[in-house]
Each structure stands twice: as C-alpha cells, then as structure tokens.
Amino acid sequence: MATAISILPAQQLAALNDAYRKAIARKRLKATLATAVFCAALVIAALGAEVNLRTFFTYFGNFLSYFDRILTLDSGARVWTDPLEWFWGLKKWLRLLGETLLISYVGTLTGAVFAFALNFFAAQNTSPGPWVRFIIRRLLEFARTVPGIVFALIFVIAFGLGPMAGVLAIAIHTTGALGKLFAEIVENADMKPVEGIRSTGASWLSCMRFAILPQVSAGYASYALLRFEINVREASVMGFVGAGGIGQELVVAIRKFYYSDVSAILVTIIVTVFIIDISTGWLRGRLFGKETHR
Amino acid sequence: MSQMPKPDTSGLRAKYPGVFERPASARLALPAMIVAALAIFVYGLVDLDFSPTKLITGMSQLGWITMMMIPPNPGSSFPLYMQALGETLSIALLGTTLAALFALPVSLLAARNIIPSNLIRFPVRRFLDSIRGVDTLIWALVWINVVGLGPFAGVLAIMVSDFGAFGKLFSEAIEAADRKQVEGIRASGGNALHEIRFGLLPQVLPVIAGQVLYFIESNTRSATIIGIVGAGGIGLQLAEQIRVLEWQKVSFLILMILIAVAVIDFISSKLRFAIIGQRAVV
Numbered sequence: 001m002a003t004a005i006s007i008l009p010a011q012q013l014a015a016l017n018d019a020y021r022k023a024i025a026r027k028r029l030k031a032t033l034a035t036a037v038f039c040a041a042l043v044i045a046a047l048g049a050e051v052n053l054r055t056f057f058t059y060f061g062n063f064l065s066y067f068d069r070i071l072t073l074d075s076g077a078r079v080w081t082d083p084l085e086w087f088w089g090l091k092k093w094l095r096l097l098g099e100t101l102l103i104s105y106v107g108t109l110t111g112a113v114f115a116f117a118l119n120f121f122a123a124q125n126t127s128p129g130p131w132v133r134f135i136i137r138r139l140l141e142f143a144r145t146v147p148g149i150v151f152a153l154i155f156v157i158a159f160g161l162g163p164m165a166g167v168l169a170i171a172i173h174t175t176g177a178l179g180k181l182f183a184e185i186v187e188n189a190d191m192k193p194v195e196g197i198r199s200t201g202a203s204w205l206s207c208m209r210f211a212i213l214p215q216v217s218a219g220y221a222s223y224a225l226l227r228f229e230i231n232v233r234e235a236s237v238m239g240f241v242g243a244g245g246i247g248q249e250l251v252v253a254i255r256k257f258y259y260s261d262v263s264a265i266l267v268t269i270i271v272t273v274f275i276i277d278i279s280t281g282w283l284r285g286r287l288f289g290k291e292t293h294r
Numbered sequence: 295m296s297q298m299p300k301p302d303t304s305g306l307r308a309k310y311p312g313v314f315e316r317p318a319s320a321r322l323a324l325p326a327m328i329v330a331a332l333a334i335f336v337y338g339l340v341d342l343d344f345s346p347t348k349l350i351t352g353m354s355q356l357g358w359i360t361m362m363m364i365p366p367n368p369g370s371s372f373p374l375y376m377q378a379l380g381e382t383l384s385i386a387l388l389g390t391t392l393a394a395l396f397a398l399p400v401s402l403l404a405a406r407n408i409i410p411s412n413l414i415r416f417p418v419r420r421f422l423d424s425i426r427g428v429d430t431l432i433w434a435l436v437w438i439n440v441v442g443l444g445p446f447a448g449v450l451a452i453m454v455s456d457f458g459a460f461g462k463l464f465s466e467a468i469e470a471a472d473r474k475q476v477e478g479i480r481a482s483g484g485n486a487l488h489e490i491r492f493g494l495l496p497q498v499l500p501v502i503a504g505q506v507l508y509f510i511e512s513n514t515r516s517a518t519i520i521g522i523v524g525a526g527g528i529g530l531q532l533a534e535q536i537r538v539l540e541w542q543k544v545s546f547l548i549l550m551i552l553i554a555v556a557v558i559d560f561i562s563s564k565l566r567f568a569i570i571g572q573r574a575v576v
Binding site: 236251 | 334339342349353355383449532548
C-alpha cells in the first residue's frame, strides 16, 4: 500500500523550519535561564544554611549507625530478639499515646466547632457584610499561618505545663485551617435553596440552617476527620515543648541516648498513626461513599 | 384541568413501610454518634486536667502577654533576625530540592505503571509511609544527634521527611500519566529508559515542579519551627525569646514569619501558574 507524503515546497519548508527552530531556541533559553537562577539560589541557600559537605560525609555513617544503635538493646542483642525488653515501658507509652489521641481529638473538635461558627462569615456568598468577612478572614489566616507549636510554646507559659496548652494550640491552628476549607465548601454550595428560604421571609440564621447546612455538612465532617489525622501527628510532637502527650517521653529518650527506647517509641507512634489513618479512611468511606477529598 | 385521583396514603404506607419510614438503625445512628462524640470529648476534658479556674487564669495571663507584645519591637537584634530568616528560607529551599532529587528515582519504583510487580512496590510504599509517619521535628532531633546543632540538621530533617511525602505524590503523578505516549515510544523502538525519559517525564515534570514549589512554600512554615529543637533558623530565635519572656521581640518575630510566608506564597503561586498554566495543582 503506497501512500504519498506530500512535501511542501522548499522555500515554504525553510520558513517553517526557521520559525520552529526559533521557537525551540527561545524555550531552551528560558529553561536555561530559569535553571541558572534556581542553581544560584541553591548555592546562596547552601551558604546560608551552613551546609558543609565534609561534615555530611564524615557523619553520614553516624546517621546509618544511629539506626543500628537504636535497634540494639543494652545487652547488645537486636531489639526484635527480645520484644519484652524492647517494649519494657509499653504500659506508660500507651497511656501517653492515649493522651496524645485525646489531645488531638479534643483539639480537633473544639477547632471544628469554632471553624463552623466562623466559616459562614468568611465565605463570600453567605457573609453578612464585607467588613465582617475581611476581619474573620484575617483572623483565620493568622491562626493558620502561625505554627501550632509556636502557640503551644506561648500557651505553656500562660496556662502552665501540661496537655491543656497542647489542646488549645491544636484547637487554634485547626480553627484556622478548617475555617478556610469550610468557607470554600460553602462558596461552592448551590445558592438556589437560600433564595427559596429567604423568599419565605426567613432570617439569615435560618437561611444558613435550612439552605446551606444540609448541602455542606458531609464535606465538613470529611475535612474534620482528615484534620484529626493530621493533628494526631502534630500532637505527637507537642510534648517537645512540654504540652503533653508522648513527645515528652520521646524527646527525653533522644536527648539522653536511651537508644532502644527511641526506636520502641517511634514504632508505637508510627503504628498508631497507621491505625488512625486507616480507620479514619474507612470511616470516611463508610460515611461519605467513595468520594475523594484532597 | 385534569384531576389526579388522590393516592391512598395509608394503604401505601402499610404496604411499603421502608419508603415512608427509615429503619430504626438509620434514624438512631446520627444521634448515637453525636452522643458518643460528646462523651469522648467530656472524658478528654476531664482526663486532660481541664478546669474553669485554670482556663480563666490562663486567659488572663494570655491577655497580659498580648498586651506586653504591643508594640512589636526587635530591639537591637534586627540584623540577627533577618539573618535567621534568611537561614530559614535557605533550609526550606535546600531541603525541598534535595528531597525532590532523591524522591524522583524512588517514586518510579513505587509507581504501578513502571513496576508492575507487587514484590518491589509494596515494601517501597510502606517504607515511604513510615518515613511520613514520623514528624519533621523528630527527624530534626535525630539529625542533631548526627551532625550537631545548626541549620544543616534542619536541611537534612526537611529532606528526609519530604522524601517520604514526595515519593508518594510523585508516584501518584506518574500513575496518572497517559499510557499512550509511552506506547508510542516503545512502538518506535525505544527501550525502557527512553520510555521514561521521552514518554513519561514530559508529562510528569510540570506536575512535579508544581508540587515542589508548593512544598517549598509549606516548608517555609515547617522550617520556622524546627529551630525550636535547635536546628537553626528563625525558630531558634523565637523559642529563645519566648523562654526569656521578651514579648515585644516575640511578636516582632511572629510578624516577620507571617510576612515572609505571605511573600513566599505570592511568589510561588505566580511561579506555579507560569509553569503549569491554568491547570490546578493537586
């Protein structure tokens, strides 16, 4: 089967080829420039961060042997040969893990309630006024941008050492993060039911309750569950600054070189995070079908 | 005007009870869940030593601290803080870039359409999951033990924890790539490496670049906090000033962090749009 490929006249072809080459060259130049700028930024960053490759290579062995050490018991045997000795403090750690989970649970619920109360004011389509919206948005932004652990550091001084500071820090950070997500869900909601309810003479509050809420509650619950997952990780380090949970125990073990304890606590944390991830994933699937939330 | 016959409601109700009334299990599920959630909440409040008096004294303390914070004032340490902020940005940039470099080859191993065999993919995925299960702050503590106090430990901590996240995200991006272009390369006689280089990477790279930029942005936040455990950057200054109760400096540092994060957000969203066009990132 013979098919003829038509070739353009040489003159026309040359013009086209020329244009093509120019376009490619421009693209290449742009890419090269971008790469050069990026590399320069990296070099400056490396100087700024005191990166020392010699230190890195000298001590990289330490990093690997660190894992060797945390997987060795005091007696010199590998940790998995004697699980009882490895997890000697399991009872205490489980209690602290329970505390960690409670911190993240109470913090998430409190934060979700506040976010719920505020998000209608922050969403463009339901906010009663632009000024309210502006102020609430800035507040949420502040709560979201300041890291939770910075709040925890300040709260530890105000409320004293203990899990309460951790709960409040997580609650504030969660309010900021969920408030924004909730407001986005509300902005995507259908406005026709609101018009319907308003046309019956209902107040703003009833409009929210009967027109918006039924549309958005599933999304709220889904995001709140997702946030709970994130907060479990966050709560596991709250103890670093004295705000309760398993972190306190871990930081002591790392700083005092109780090697096998470090690995044992890390394993319990990782397993807990896995279990929480899987169970909240299952719960989300059960409650809201197979929809995926990013 | 036509008249519809009135339906026999009570007869239908008797015939199809399931349509008119939801089963008791469905009706009771929501109240039961709410009660359970509240019960755990109250138990949590009790177990975590919440008390109204503590809350009120704490609030008044907090109010007092807030008063002390105004106006924000760096004292004479402004140049030091600027340097620390630069250090933080450097940590975020370097850590994220290194993580992306290391994660790219590993993510190929974790992608279903590159490695069909479960035997390799499963352990690689679990490995990435366990890295992600450990918080950046914990990695920072570990690296401080290895390379000593300072920003370098911060870079390595961000690198390791992002490595886990990138590995997962990249492999998902690769799995979402279009199969046809890879098949085209194979049909024209390319080997496996050619398939990846010319069939896969052109599709995946813009997505990856978008993700890396997004992570540089979010790592600016992470990098501010790893200083709290001693891994350099502005967090170190912040934690120190909080511990010595220099509230005006604290509020100044928090302001600096907020402004820096806002600026980085702005730049990176501009860059992301330039790289990937109007397509939404993840």
